[in-house]
Amino acid sequence: MANPNPKADLLQGTLDMLILKALSLGPLHGYGVIQRIRRMSDEMLTVEQGALYPALYRIELKGWVSAKWGENETGRRAKFYKLTRAGQKQLRVEEESWDRLALVVAKMREAT
Amino acid sequence: MKWFNTLVARIRALLGRDVVLQDIDEELRTHIEMEAEANRELGMTPEEARLSAARSFGNVGSIRDLAYEVRGGGLMETLWQDLRYSGRMLLKHPGFTLIAVLTLTLGIGANTAIFSIVNAVLLRPFPYQAPEQLVMLAESVSGQRNGSVSYPNFVDWRAQNNVFESVSAVRWNESYNFTGVDEPERLQGRLVSAGFFSLLGVKPLLGRDFVAEEDRPGATPAVIISHGFWTRRFGNDQSVVGKQITLNNQGYTVVGVTPPGFQFGLDADVTMPIGLSAERFKARGADPGIAVVGRLKPNVSQQQAETETNVIYSRLEQQYPESNTARRAYLTSLHENFVGDVRQPLLILLGSVGLVLLIACANVANLLLVRASTRRREMSVRVALGANRWRIIRQLLTESLMLAVIGAVLGILLAHWGTSFIASQLPAGIPRLNEASVDVSVLVFTLGVSVVTGLLFGLAPALQASRLNLTEALKEGDRGSSGGRQPLRSLLVIGEVALTLTLLVGAGLLIQSFRRVLQVDPGFDPQNLLTMQVSVNNTDGHQVAAFFDQWQERVRRLPGVKATAVSNGLPLGVVNHPVFFIEGRPRPENGKELSGIRYTVSPGYFDTMGIALIRGRVFTAQDTRDTPLVAIIDEALAQQHFQSEDPIGKRITQSSSGSPSYEIVGVVRHVEQDNLEGQSERPSQFYLNFNQIPINRLPTQVRRINLLTRTGVEPSSLVPALREQIAGLNKDQAVFNVRTMEDIVAQSIAPRRFSMMLLGIFAIVALALASIGIYGMMSYAVAQRTREIGLRMTLGAQSGNVLRLVIGHGMKLALVGVALGLVASLALTRTMKTLLFGVSATDPLTFISIALLLAVVALLACWVPARRAAKVDPIVALRYE
Numbered sequence: 001m002a003n004p005n006p007k008a009d010l011l012q013g014t015l016d017m018l019i020l021k022a023l024s025l026g027p028l029h030g031y032g033v034i035q036r037i038r039r040m041s042d043e044m045l046t047v048e049q050g051a052l053y054p055a056l057y058r059i060e061l062k063g064w065v066s067a068k069w070g071e072n073e074t075g076r077r078a079k080f081y082k083l084t085r086a087g088q089k090q091l092r093v094e095e096e097s098w099d100r101l102a103l104v105v106a107k108m109r110e111a112t
Numbered sequence: 113m114k115w116f117n118t119l120v121a122r123i124r125a126l127l128g129r130d131v132v133l134q135d136i137d138e139e140l141r142t143h144i145e146m147e148a149e150a151n152r153e154l155g156m157t158p159e160e161a162r163l164s165a166a167r168s169f170g171n172v173g174s175i176r177d178l179a180y181e182v183r184g185g186g187l188m189e190t191l192w193q194d195l196r197y198s199g200r201m202l203l204k205h206p207g208f209t210l211i212a213v214l215t216l217t218l219g220i221g222a223n224t225a226i227f228s229i230v231n232a233v234l235l236r237p238f239p240y241q242a243p244e245q246l247v248m249l250a251e252s253v254s255g256q257r258n259g260s261v262s263y264p265n266f267v268d269w270r271a272q273n274n275v276f277e278s279v280s281a282v283r284w285n286e287s288y289n290f291t292g293v294d295e296p297e298r299l300q301g302r303l304v305s306a307g308f309f310s311l312l313g314v315k316p317l318l319g320r321d322f323v324a325e326e327d328r329p330g331a332t333p334a335v336i337i338s339h340g341f342w343t344r345r346f347g348n349d350q351s352v353v354g355k356q357i358t359l360n361n362q363g364y365t366v367v368g369v370t371p372p373g374f375q376f377g378l379d380a381d382v383t384m385p386i387g388l389s390a391e392r393f394k395a396r397g398a399d400p401g402i403a404v405v406g407r408l409k410p411n412v413s414q415q416q417a418e419t420e421t422n423v424i425y426s427r428l429e430q431q432y433p434e435s436n437t438a439r440r441a442y443l444t445s446l447h448e449n450f451v452g453d454v455r456q457p458l459l460i461l462l463g464s465v466g467l468v469l470l471i472a473c474a475n476v477a478n479l480l481l482v483r484a485s486t487r488r489r490e491m492s493v494r495v496a497l498g499a500n501r502w503r504i505i506r507q508l509l510t511e512s513l514m515l516a517v518i519g520a521v522l523g524i525l526l527a528h529w530g531t532s533f534i535a536s537q538l539p540a541g542i543p544r545l546n547e548a549s550v551d552v553s554v555l556v557f558t559l560g561v562s563v564v565t566g567l568l569f570g571l572a573p574a575l576q577a578s579r580l581n582l583t584e585a586l587k588e589g590d591r592g593s594s595g596g597r598q599p600l601r602s603l604l605v606i607g608e609v610a611l612t613l614t615l616l617v618g619a620g621l622l623i624q625s626f627r628r629v630l631q632v633d634p635g636f637d638p639q640n641l642l643t644m645q646v647s648v649n650n651t652d653g654h655q656v657a658a659f660f661d662q663w664q665e666r667v668r669r670l671p672g673v674k675a676t677a678v679s680n681g682l683p684l685g686v687v688n689h690p691v692f693f694i695e696g697r698p699r700p701e702n703g704k705e706l707s708g709i710r711y712t713v714s715p716g717y718f719d720t721m722g723i724a725l726i727r728g729r730v731f732t733a734q735d736t737r738d739t740p741l742v743a744i745i746d747e748a749l750a751q752q753h754f755q756s757e758d759p760i761g762k763r764i765t766q767s768s769s770g771s772p773s774y775e776i777v778g779v780v781r782h783v784e785q786d787n788l789e790g791q792s793e794r795p796s797q798f799y800l801n802f803n804q805i806p807i808n809r810l811p812t813q814v815r816r817i818n819l820l821t822r823t824g825v826e827p828s829s830l831v832p833a834l835r836e837q838i839a840g841l842n843k844d845q846a847v848f849n850v851r852t853m854e855d856i857v858a859q860s861i862a863p864r865r866f867s868m869m870l871l872g873i874f875a876i877v878a879l880a881l882a883s884i885g886i887y888g889m890m891s892y893a894v895a896q897r898t899r900e901i902g903l904r905m906t907l908g909a910q911s912g913n914v915l916r917l918v919i920g921h922g923m924k925l926a927l928v929g930v931a932l933g934l935v936a937s938l939a940l941t942r943t944m945k946t947l948l949f950g951v952s953a954t955d956p957l958t959f960i961s962i963a964l965l966l967a968v969v970a971l972l973a974c975w976v977p978a979r980r981a982a983k984v985d986p987i988v989a990l991r992y993e
Contacts, residue, residue, distance in 0.1 A: 076145070
């Protein structure tokens, strides 16, 4: 399925990575994912709900996370997402490529 | 696993849309509630907290839809839309749909059917254990192969050789009268050596194989019956082994039943040990129609086995110079032996059906290309309305796929029907044809080819269409490029024409051959002639003679009967091929004796068969056992051996010394014996008088006697009356092979008719496909150039010019195709030389007329769209977008 907009691809990939990163610290429900991303980024990043759920479902289909209904610490029923082994691998891949990108950008900036 | 998850999710979404939506709703609700809770902890009132949470969440509905699409529902729903839309589009253009579906159906169906047959007959290994080790052995004399082995020679080298694990003699075409039951029946029999079934690695369904003690003269007669016979006459009785059955008035003990579907050469109801009748085959110099099948030892090649066997044969030559001079053995693989005759016609059919598939694919491709370009505007409108590229491609692919699936379903039906039709049309006796059924792997292959073609050529224009520059396409309208700028389409048309021409030439040559064969004068008159066979089991010569005399006498009195006769040997049937000598000439060397086809016939034979007398007289009622022996020869024998001499009054004998000699009293027309296709050298033929067979030898000569009746009415209408006459003489007498001579003639040319018919059908299909292709291409080109044509006419071009313009363009392609096709045909028809009769593989008449035919068809296919172009109203055309 070719996406006509490469920019969207990039953004999507970034969001996926953020979600995977958030879940790498432990299983969470959707609301928790948003909160955790905000905390991890020192309140600099806010993920919109409208973007979060399609992204969660997408990476669930890709097999990077698994979802299960359960209860949170206060006894509320919620759907929890948990990073799978494939998800951990994917996260490493994406982090590496981000590191590489950062390195390249840094080098370019030094060159000027 | 990813695709699997996706698939499961999509199927779940499609099946349980509500379940999925509920799941999403609940999750989103939880989310909002959690946020509200958090808001309350920050000190908001419950109402405020809830509202704020909902506000910050945004449009629940649209998020839900977005999420739903990701979870699979979206794709399935648009797929459904695509399907409905495609269905509507196909129905809206019934002509296009019909042609495309028909093309695919023919391509898939015909290919699968033919290939299934070829696979069953030629390619699939024989159902015996390690069939590659099996060989057939036969003898040749002075290098001339006679396809048979003398039994004493077989027995000798069976004992002496070191190269075969085991060998077995096989003699087909034995016939037995099955009596002692309510309904006597004529059975087909086969003689084999002990261990025949073990040699093939075939285990009898019941009972056992023959053992050596049963395979010698004087043994207790044993028989293995076929599965079919067992089912038909014994109702699958498990206790049949050990029972006695009566065959030719002799009791045989059933020792086994063959497994279902077992086949080895000609069908046989009963199989007996050959050694039991070794007495019949004791003449070493004879050619008794015995074949030998052998299993090579491991690591022994066919070549080694042949060399080694021939070492034994040279010993036999020294030992028995009378019979074995220049007699050698030759080996062929079992496969070659059984399918050698049908291999070439089937391969040619396979080749032609492959060409038809190519043409069909070219046509589908062409149709889809044409369609795609006429839909450029539709596509641009859809793009303008916001359809994305993927969606359009998917839409077009769905359409192609839908066509392919409909074509495939119909193609499978055609393949199923076609396989049994072709199998029923093939000449009898082709091995393993009963195993022919639609071959699944072949079906999958042809389906694949057709569907991939459809998709490929559906996809190319789809990509093109979706990439098109919107504004330009809308502005431009349909005035796209002219046909001349479509190299792919032009190539497809040229290719189609060339392939079609090749097929037509092949079919044309076969049709010519068939016509020539029909024109051959067989030397007798096959019309209104009925033949039937009897095998008389009676050891009293006088009774046998009386039986035939009375039968002829009674039949002659029947209304509608013009003449009747009795014969041993019949044109297009089984005959004897003995050596003979002309008295008063030096005795020829061993192996160089004269030989001829011998017919032993009653006096009425020539009259009944319609064989013309050239000189002298035919047999009469005055020739009896008490008068001098007489013979009649055919013109071929007269020409070859008497040249300028007058043969009348000369004498011939059948063996060297002391045997009776026959005075030649007449010369008759030569008859075609093996088939109607003649031979470069016509074999000699001679006739002896049935009424002069010594009375003591008569009972051994009437195993296979033809009763012939020339009628003045439709011959088959007399069959009941004739049977009645036989039953009146002997109620136990089985009658078989009741056929008209016309049927026999038709059957002798059935293989030729078959290949001609199939290739003809393919050629016609190809021609139809090619004209559709040319027509489609030209219609498209005309539609594309409507504006240009209008402009030309405004500038003063006459409709004649326009006609020439359009036709010229189409014919240029067609003629290039014709030229290429002629070259290809010259190369390909060589391979079918052996299938041709009376016509050369490069017959100029066929080549020229086919090329003209194709040119005319192409012209017609261009003419219709050209006329349309010529009638264009310039004003309308210029306004035309």
